[in-house]
Amino acid sequence: MTYVAAETRYDSMPYRRVGRSGLKLPAVSLGLWHNFGDDKAFEVQRAILRRAFDLGVNHFDLANNYGPPAGSAETNFGRHLRDDFAPYRDELIISTKAGYNMWPGPFGEWGSRKYLLASLDQSLTRMGLDYVDIFYSHRPDPETPLEETMGALDHAVRSGKALYAGISSYTPEQTLEAARILKELGTPLLIHQPSYSMLNRWTENGSPNLYEALDQVGAGSIAFSPLAQGMLTDRYLHGIPADSRAAQDKSLDEDSITEDKLARVRGLNRIAEGRGQSLAQMAIAWILREQGKGSAVTSALVGASSVRQLEDNLAAINNLDFTAAELTAIDEFAVESDINLWAQK
Secondary structure: OOOOOOOOOOOOOOEEEOOOOOOEEEOEEEEOOOOOOOOOOHHHHHHHHHHHHHOOOOEEEOOOOOOOOOOHHHHHHHHHHHHHHHHHHHHOEEEEEEOOOOOOOOOOOOOOHHHHHHHHHHHHHHHOOOOEEEEEEOOOOOOOOHHHHHHHHHHHHHOOOEEEEEEEOOOHHHHHHHHHHHHHHOOOEEEEEOEOEOOEOHHHOOOOOHHHHHHHHOOEEEEEOOOHHHOOOHHHOOOOOOOOOOOOOOOOOHHHOOHHHHHHHHHHHHHHHHHOOOHHHHHHHHHOOEEOOEEOOOEEEEOOOOHHHHHHHHHHHHOOOOOHHHHHHHHHHOOOOOOOOOOOO
16 A cells, blocks of 8 residues: 555654754654664564654664665665655655675775765665765774765765765764864764763763763764663563563673663663653653753664554653653663773774
């Protein structure tokens, strides 16, 4: 049956301006890191994407290496675009990234101009697109000059293959320098995509911290893994389920799920229950809370393995406000838990 988007799709989702740009993102965006490769039924993917758009999620986030196998999430998403979303392309924000290993040899990963631009061309081919809305440097390259990496992002925008430039997992200092280079080239830094959750708060550290640095340069942020790879859900309240990411060693190590961490998760769950939310909903709402000058995080990037999980996560937008007492109670349990897999070594 031909898909027709819900007429009410923009009625309830809040949209937030990305830094000082003209772009807005939904408060909750959908990431295709998991569940959109060849290991997930195509019809399940379709149902998730359709429901997301019907509920106001018009931002879909990908990367060249998403799968499995690497590249398959973009290929599958390209099919969904052709089948369902082609009439709505101008309503969609589609992003992709390059930085992790994709092919053999010295030019198959990191941040060289050769790799980034070749990868972008491959991503566009897989998705059947002329351009993406945001193209990211997925991680900083310790060996390639930042001028080269940022120059590649600038070229992607100037060539019309991307509308905006972004970075991911850069430190505050690297972010300031990347923004300076891009500004001199004439392509402003739009957005930073860091990992951030109640158990992974590195973005709040330093002077300036990441959000202060982004405020300085007028860029926004979109937080990935706001549920701490699933730890901030009801999945781990009573131990480690056999089908969980930790048990299957998918972006979460079973050995890292200590009793101390589980105690923090249970403490946070009690606070969520008092708010009338699931733990996952509170975790997403907390990401989107106001900090200092305003909303430090533009959008929370969530995944979904089912329509039900998607709907449960999106219900976080129904209660985004916290009292000072709630934030103080959360801080007792929301402490660094050594789960930042993307920290620079």
